Amino acid sequence: MAEKERLDELTGTREDLASIKNEAFSTVESCRTQEDIEAARVKLLGKKGLITGIFKSISGAEAEEKPVIGEIGNLLRELINEGLQAKSETMAEEALVASLAENEVDVTLPGRKTALGHKHLISQVIDEIVSIFLGLGYRIETGPEVELDYYNFEALNTPVYHPARSLQDTFYIQREDPEHDNSNDILLRTHTSPVQVRVMEASSPPLYVISPGKAYRRDEIDATHAAMFFQVEGFAVDKGLNMGHLKGTLEVFVRKLFGKDRKVRFRPHFFPFTEPSAEVDVSCFACDSAGCSVCKGSGWLEILGCGMIDPNVLKYVGYDPDEFTGFAFGMGAERVAMMRYGIEDLRVLTENDLRFLRQF
Ligand code: DAH
Numbered sequence: 132m133a134e135k136e137r138l139d140e141l142t143g144t145r146e147d148l149a150s151i152k153n154e155a156f157s158t159v160e161s162c163r164t165q166e167d168i169e170a171a172r173v174k175l176l177g178k179k180g181l182i183t184g185i186f187k188s189i190s191g192a193e194a195e196e197k198p199v200i201g202e203i204g205n206l207l208r209e210l211i212n213e214g215l216q217a218k219s220e221t222m223a224e225e226a227l228v229a230s231l232a233e234n235e236v237d238v239t240l241p242g243r244k245t246a247l248g249h250k251h252l253i254s255q256v257i258d259e260i261v262s263i264f265l266g267l268g269y270r271i272e273t274g275p276e277v278e279l280d281y282y283n284f285e286a287l288n289t290p291v292y293h294p295a296r297s298l299q300d301t302f303y304i305q306r307e308d309p310e311h312d313n314s315n316d317i318l319l320r321t322h323t324s325p326v327q328v329r330v331m332e333a334s335s336p337p338l339y340v341i342s343p344g345k346a347y348r349r350d351e352i353d354a355t356h357a358a359m360f361f362q363v364e365g366f367a368v369d370k371g372l373n374m375g376h377l378k379g380t381l382e383v384f385v386r387k388l389f390g391k392d393r394k395v396r397f398r399p400h401f402f403p404f405t406e407p408s409a410e411v412d413v414s415c416f417a418c419d420s421a422g423c424s425v426c427k428g429s430g431w432l433e434i435l436g437c438g439m440i441d442p443n444v445l446k447y448v449g450y451d452p453d454e455f456t457g458f459a460f461g462m463g464a465e466r467v468a469m470m471r472y473g474i475e476d477l478r479v480l481t482e483n484d485l486r487f488l489r490q491f
Contacts, residue, residue: 141203152207168219182204251480260384270340273326280315281316282328300348304318327444332449337370339369340367366459367458372456372457377458389471394420407439437458439456465480
């Protein structure tokens with residue numbers, strides 16, 4: 132460094148100035164903290180500091196010495212400034228490294244990923260069922276969960292004495308109007324079938340409708356019963372629809388949902404709103420109908436209820452049963468999910484244990 136060499140040269144024969152120079156450099160060198168640096172700045176560059184002392188001595192010096200002392204003062208001031216600046220920067224760097232080490236921050240670690248959620252198993256199953264029917268040309272319709280007795284029971288040809296209407300099976304909603312206090316005409320729908328009536332009432336055939344939604348029942352809660360559950364309802368009304376269309380539609384559906392090798396069985400059953408009615412079983416996918424614990428030895432799993440829409444229901448919505456016929460079906464989404472994944476207790480679906488939910 133040129134300035135340092137020039138300074139050494141000038142102070143070489145001037146002992147006093149050489150010792151001031153040495154003191155200044157060793158003061159800079161001995162700084163350990165930012166406070167030391169501030170103190171050194173005052174001591175060396177301040178109003179009463181060493182450098183000021185050098186310039187003050189000029190007035191008493193011999194004429195030819197004056198410019199030399201001035202040059203020494205300037206060089207020394209510059210070198211002190213540079214020295215203190217460098218010290219300060221090194222210290223700041225060391226302090227940063229030390230604090231990183233202390234906090235154990237590893238700046239080379241990759242960033243943490245935010246976990247993305249996904250659709251609940253039941254939503255996935257509902258989406259899948261619905262999309263199969265969308266593929267068959269059906270459209271989605273939904274209805275209210277708080278429903279009138281008329282749509283939930285009466286227009287679905289369910290007589291007043293039907294057990295489903297009893298207080299033990301249905302959640303009824305009290306009217307605020309005291310005049311109607313005891314009338315059980317508002318309820319939480321016990322199935323998604325009332326959507327059939329509402330859609331038929333509001334539009335005319337041909338109708339091909341799929342309707343997912345919640346239903347409620349006053350069941351004792353256990354491994355296979357919940358007070359709230361999901362159903363998917365489907366129905367079609369058109370000219371000339373018969374049992375063959377119903378069977379064909381449901382066979383296509385079951386094979387799309389459970390695999391092309393599944394067999395489908397229709398068992399006669401009774402529902403007030405269909406005639407004839409049937410329950411549909413699918414051959415057990417766990418044992419291929421041989422009989423196992425999943426199908427309780429029968430080789431078959433019940434998956435849905437269905438039938439030809441009862442002419443009485445068509446009459447309720449003002450359709451002529453001689454002109455139009457229809458079929459309908461309904462299934463429980465939880466039941467489908469349980470069958471598919473071998474889940475034995477539906478309560479795990481609502482307990483929100485991520486270890487369970489993440490599997491799907
Ligand atoms: N609503 C019936 C239930 O909740 C299921 C059902 C059966 C729906 C037959 C239908 C049907 O549309 O035709 O158990």
